[in-house]
Amino acid sequence: ETGVTQTPRHLVMGMTNKKSLKCEQHLGHNAMYWYKQSAKKPLELMFVYSLEERVENNSVPSRFSPECPNSSHLFLHLHTLQPEDSALYLCASSQEYRDPEGLGLKGTQYFGPGTRLLVL
Amino acid sequence: AQSVAQPEDQVNVAEGNPLTVKCTYSVSGNPYLFWYVQYPNRGLQFLLKYITGDNLVKGSYGFEAEFNKSQTSFHLKKPSALVSDSALYFCAVRAPYSSASKIIFGSGTRLSIRP
Numbered sequence: 001e002t003g004v005t006q007t008p009r010h011l012v013m014g015m016t017n018k019k020s021l022k023c024e025q026h027l028g029h030n031a032m033y034w035y036k037q038s039a040k041k042p043l044e045l046m047f048v049y050s051l052e053e054r055v056e057n058n059s060v061p062s063r064f065s066p067e068c069p070n071s072s073h074l075f076l077h078l079h080t081l082q083p084e085d086s087a088l089y090l091c092a093s094s095q096e097y098r099d100p101e102g103l104g105l106k107g108t109q110y111f112g113p114g115t116r117l118l119v120l
Numbered sequence: 121a122q123s124v125a126q127p128e129d130q131v132n133v134a135e136g137n138p139l140t141v142k143c144t145y146s147v148s149g150n151p152y153l154f155w156y157v158q159y160p161n162r163g164l165q166f167l168l169k170y171i172t173g174d175n176l177v178k179g180s181y182g183f184e185a186e187f188n189k190s191q192t193s194f195h196l197k198k199p200s201a202l203v204s205d206s207a208l209y210f211c212a213v214r215a216p217y218s219s220a221s222k223i224i225f226g227s228g229t230r231l232s233i234r235p
Contacts, residue, residue, distance in 0.1 A: 004163075033221075043164075043210070043225040055221040090163050105219060106152065106171065111163035 003027040004112035006091050012118045013081065021076040021115050023091030031107065032074040034066060035090040037114070043090075049074065050096055081119045088114045122147040124213040126226035133201045133233055141196040141229045143185075143211030153194040154212040154223075155185055164210060170194060181205070201233045 003026045013019050025032060031050030035043050048055035049068040056066075063085075067075040074091060091114075094107035123146045133139045145151055152171055156164040168179025175187045185196045196209060211226040 006163075042227050045221060045223075048219075048221040050219075053219050053221065055219075092164075099216075105217070108154065108166060108169055109223065110166055111156070113163045114161075116161070 004091060004093055004110055006089075006112040006115050008115060009113065010116045010118075012120065013078070014120055015081060015083075017081075018077070018079045020078065021089055021091075021117075023074040023076075023112055025072055025074075025091075025093035025110075025112075027093055027095070027110065029093035029095045029110075030071055031094045031096045032068060032071070033092040033094075033109065034074065034076050035092065035111075037088040037090055039087075047076075050094075078117075081117075083119050086117055086119045088116050090114045122151075122213055122215050122218075122222070122224055124211055124224050124226045126209075126211055126229045128229050129227075130230045130232065133231070135203055135233050135235050136200055139198050139201045139205070139231065139233070141209050141211075141231060143194045143196065143226060145192055145194065145211075145213040147213055147215045149216045150189075152214040152216065153185075153187060154214070155179065155183070155194075155196050156210045156212065156225075157181075158208040158210065158228075160207075167196070167209075203233045203235055206231055206233045 005024050007022045034046040046060045047066040065077045091112040092109040094109045096107040125144050154169045155167040158164050168177050170177045170187045178184045208228050214223040
């Protein structure tokens with residue numbers, strides 16, 4: 001519905017498994033994001049890929065590793081996760097552009113439906 | 121440092137009554153402000169944004185928000201609530217000249233509309 005798709009929608013994995021989350025945007029955007037949404041906590045930005053920057057939140061454990069092969073696809077590779085990693089993982093994309101009046105970068109993020117991850 | 125606050129965890133409104141979901145922000149310069157809505161088991165859905173111009177911004181599903189620079193607020197409003205408006209609402213702020221990673225989301229307000 002929003003042009004950003006995520007698969008799988010639900011995932012149950014053990015702590016020793018390796019899995020990957022996939023995100024695809026059909027909006028022609030030039031930036032993509034991974035967020036983690038946990039109950040009772042603010043939305044946490046994990047990774048950003050854009051023409052201007054690649055950002056990694058230093059507080060994200062190394063058991064999460066992103067991959068962005070092109071501007072339309074974003075992956076989140078998971079390995080040896082912990083039960084506290086159970087959450088809703090949201091992908092988003094935006095078209096970042098320079099404001100013609102010199103106000104810097106602008107863009108609106110559009111989100112996918114999320115992957116509900118449960119780590120046992 | 122920029123920040124955004126949604127002072128109410130929950131807002132309860134009767135169907136047909138006007139609703140307001142509050143948001144205040146702190147940012148250097150003129151902010152970019154956003155509202156998103158999240159329905160159960162879904163991602164965040166963009167509702168509206170303020171960049172520049174008219175302080176009253178109209179968005180999807182009959183929602184609007186008013187940018188008030190003096191009060192540093194961007195409250196979300198709707199004249200007549202529907203039961204289907206029940207959801208989790210997020211305010212977000214981004215400073216001008218900032219990169220894409222610098223958007224900050226509020227903690228969310230759960231809106232409950234009773235029939």
